[in-house]
Amino acid sequence: MYLPESFRPPRRPLLALLILAFSWWAIDRGIAALIGREVLQSQFRFSCLYRGDCDANVLILGNSRGVNGFFSPDLTAALGKKVFNLSYNGLSIKMARMLFEDYVSRCPAPELLILEVTNALDAGTSVGLCQLYADKSPALANAWRTAEPTAFWLSRLAAATFRYNGELPLRAVAFRKRSDQNWINTYQMPEGMMARYVVAPEAAAKWETLDPEAIAELCRCITTARTHGTKVMLVITPYAAGYRAQLPGFTDWVQGLEAATGEDVRDLSEAIITPKYFGDPLHMNLEGARALMPEVLALVREEGRDQAVASDEAGSQTSR
Amino acid sequence: MLFNSLIFWAFFAIFAVLFFASRRSARHLVSLVGSYVFYGWWDVRFLGLIIGITVLTYLAALRIECSRSAAMRRAWLIAGVAVCLAILGTFKYANFFIDSFVALLDQLGIQSGLHTLSIILPVGISFYTFQALSYTVDVYRGVIPAEPSLLRYATYIAFFPQLVAGPIVRASDFLPQLSHDKSLSWKRSCEAACMVAWGLVLKVVMADSLAIVVDTRFANPANHEGISLLIGVVFYTFQIYGDFAGYSLVAIGLAHFLGYEFNQNFDRPYFSTSFSDFWRRWHISLSSWLRDYLYIPLGGSRKGGGRTMANLMTTMLLGGLWHGAAWNFVAWGGLHGGFLCFQRAGEQTMDRILPVGRRPTVLRGAITLCSGLAVFLCVCVGWVFFRARSFSDAGLILGRIAGADSLSLSQVPQKFHLAKGVALIAGVTLIEAASFRLDYWAIGGRYPALIAFFLFGCVLALTLLGTFQGTSFIYFQF
Numbered sequence A: 001m002y003l004p005e006s007f008r009p010p011r012r013p014l015l016a017l018l019i020l021a022f023s024w025w026a027i028d029r030g031i032a033a034l035i036g037r038e039v040l041q042s043q044f045r046f047s048c049l050y051r052g053d054c055d056a057n058v059l060i061l062g063n064s065r066g067v068n069g070f071f072s073p074d075l076t077a078a079l080g081k082k083v084f085n086l087s088y089n090g091l092s093i094k095m096a097r098m099l100f101e102d103y104v105s106r107c108p109a110p111e112l113l114i115l116e117v118t119n120a121l122d123a124g125t126s127v128g129l130c131q132l133y134a135d136k137s138p139a140l141a142n143a144w145r146t147a148e149p150t151a152f153w154l155s156r157l158a159a160a161t162f163r164y165n166g167e168l169p170l171r172a173v174a175f176r177k178r179s180d181q182n183w184i185n186t187y188q189m190p191e192g193m194m195a196r197y198v199v200a201p202e203a204a205a206k207w208e209t210l211d212p213e214a215i216a217e218l219c220r221c222i223t224t225a226r227t228h229g230t231k232v233m234l235v236i237t238p239y240a241a242g243y244r245a246q247l248p249g250f251t252d253w254v255q256g257l258e259a260a261t262g263e264d265v266r267d268l269s270e271a272i273i274t275p276k277y278f279g280d281p282l283h284m285n286l287e288g289a290r291a292l293m294p295e296v297l298a299l300v301r302e303e304g305r306d307q308a309v310a311s312d313e314a315g316s317q318t319s320r
Numbered sequence B: 001m002l003f004n005s006l007i008f009w010a011f012f013a014i015f016a017v018l019f020f021a022s023r024r025s026a027r028h029l030v031s032l033v034g035s036y037v038f039y040g041w042w043d044v045r046f047l048g049l050i051i052g053i054t055v056l057t058y059l060a061a062l063r064i065e066c067s068r069s070a071a072m073r074r075a076w077l078i079a080g081v082a083v084c085l086a087i088l089g090t091f092k093y094a095n096f097f098i099d100s101f102v103a104l105l106d107q108l109g110i111q112s113g114l115h116t117l118s119i120i121l122p123v124g125i126s127f128y129t130f131q132a133l134s135y136t137v138d139v140y141r142g143v144i145p146a147e148p149s150l151l152r153y154a155t156y157i158a159f160f161p162q163l164v165a166g167p168i169v170r171a172s173d174f175l176p177q178l179s180h181d182k183s184l185s186w187k188r189s190c191e192a193a194c195m196v197a198w199g200l201v202l203k204v205v206m207a208d209s210l211a212i213v214v215d216t217r218f219a220n221p222a223n224h225e226g227i228s229l230l231i232g233v234v235f236y237t238f239q240i241y242g243d244f245a246g247y248s249l250v251a252i253g254l255a256h257f258l259g260y261e262f263n264q265n266f267d268r269p270y271f272s273t274s275f276s277d278f279w280r281r282w283h284i285s286l287s288s289w290l291r292d293y294l295y296i297p298l299g300g301s302r303k304g305g306g307r308t309m310a311n312l313m314t315t316m317l318l319g320g321l322w323h324g325a326a327w328n329f330v331a332w333g334g335l336h337g338g339f340l341c342f343q344r345a346g347e348q349t350m351d352r353i354l355p356v357g358r359r360p361t362v363l364r365g366a367i368t369l370c371s372g373l374a375v376f377l378c379v380c381v382g383w384v385f386f387r388a389r390s391f392s393d394a395g396l397i398l399g400r401i402a403g404a405d406s407l408s409l410s411q412v413p414q415k416f417h418l419a420k421g422v423a424l425i426a427g428v429t430l431i432e433a434a435s436f437r438l439d440y441w442a443i444g445g446r447y448p449a450l451i452a453f454f455l456f457g458c459v460l461a462l463t464l465l466g467t468f469q470g471t472s473f474i475y476f477q478f
Helices: A013-040 A045-050 A064-069 A072-079 A093-106 A117-121 A127-132 A138-147 A149-157 A160-164 A167-174 A201-205 A212-227 A250-261 A286-319 B006-021 B024-042 B046-066 B070-107 B125-141 B150-158 B171-179 B186-219 B226-257 B275-281 B284-298 B305-323 B327-353 B361-387 B391-402 B415-434 B440-446 B448-465
Strands: A058-061 A083-085 A112-116 A231-236 A265-267 A278-280
Touching (some): A013 A167, A058 A072, A064 A117, A072 A286, A112 A286, A117 A212, A117 A231, A149 A160, A212 A250, A231 A286, B070 B125, B125 B150, B186 B226, B186 B448, B226 B415, B361 B391, B440 B448
């Protein structure tokens, strides 16, 4: 019915099983090593970080709204300073904090850290990111082990290739030779989409209360930045027209965040609302990021002036 | 315990050791206890139900066989069938009927005051009640003798590889195998490993990866354009196949490892060239069960064209209802009933115009190709009702797809998962298409090293491409 009757078992089945197990171990480790080398040498943003190859003056961290709200090549050209976008889809504030701590331990601290703070709606763990760079970052390894202990130990003992499961390794390989800093939505939201769009109740509910763990992570990130002499700017990038109206808890959430962190939130959520600047109601596109750029540049330059003024004052007090 | 969870494999390892280490006379007890542990793991309260059905139908079958008069035999048959249908009806359909009745009364402006009951749907109830039903009927028909041993019969009903999501195994196929010798075999182990590995690839690599795209579209269809929804529908077509065929293959592989042979449950259904061909390839154990215990007893195709169509529609409507206590499942069944009736009428018309023997080869080929594509498209449409949360969602999805004025993918979200999904669908389809020409088992027999490469390839696919979100199997909800 299946294998033909002529199929004969090996003369020493246990030995055959041992050989199979060893073969799997060798193949698995070999392939994992090959993929790992390709991933680390990639121009993918996180590979640059863990290679110690970033050296940004302005660092951006956030979720997918951070990916699509800031176009770093144009910001770099306009500011004359290197702007590096380390945002990623689904990146929570907890992950952003860990990435920033890893950043300052490998690269010179940036002058300015821009945080797109809608990632402070929750403090989840991006398991894919953790497992991909676990061997480069004790913090990520620890987060992975805490979130998925079985997968963590299974990958250590039985299947090293499991670390390369998911979207991120494939993106890292895709950006092997070219920078991913120009990765941004390029399409426009279809006509009438916002009129039909309904925010899911569970998504709207997240704006009703502050997540204590997320706020703690945000405060910790801000403290780390200050310790390294990095200025922090909290920003909320735009939503398409009508989206914010479906979030009744928005204003209170922002005010609560400001009170909890002692930092101002630069609320640009309604700075640009024209549908053509959005790929979907939550995410801008390239055109939108460029349209938003003057506002962002103004804020960055204002931060720079404030920092210069603060430095002057500190210097003059010292000289007295 | 899901097949794609580590706890299941730990359970199976322990079970297999106990099974092969125990004496032949004790293996049925080991199988039964293991199966009850497996089932009780979901919810220990479910055990009372399966034990109840087992004992009642066991007794009913014995009484059928012992009864001398036809009337008594028939009475015990009715009792056995009634027990199964009553339990299934209560746990699965009570709230559906209450809701439907209340909705009907609302339409008539009558306030009923009726409320739904707090009932948990036991996992696998549709499968083991059908097995118990078919056993009772087969004893009545004289297909098999009543099983004198309650232990053996309980093992048949509760056997864990196929307990919670099929395949629906006939007693005439399974009970004789309980007497066969079950020793550990390298050949059988290789075969089982290949089936389990490929089954897990279908489920964990393909089905669960496609689910990421499907779930976002069906959760909020109003937020997606036509092309995005079309992708969701096509992906779901392959997701449900990978999910269910994968589970069946793992179940068949595990049983095979233990020395039991289950029939194939899926035979490349999306290569079907007609709707009847589709139902000979999709969920074969269910479609053959419906044919033997519903369609044929209703008269099958023996009572003229009109009655045949009625029998087809009845069978498919009830088949749809079996899948779920909701009108969209009934609609799905009704659609397939309609497809089958349409095909029957179309074939009769074609035969009158141009009989099969007089059709040129080119025409036969063109008909086969066109009908194959048409079957696939119609099946996709049917799946919309199967997956959508409601009729209005299904209507919205189909309306948006029909009205789509752009095939541009630029607006479609989750492009990475899209690309991965397309690659997986293409890969699995190619492998299955090649199986029409290549006998994979014969090749493995001639070059045993290829079996090792195949297994390594499956494990690599699982580790690199598998989606491990703890997703259940779709058919568990039935």
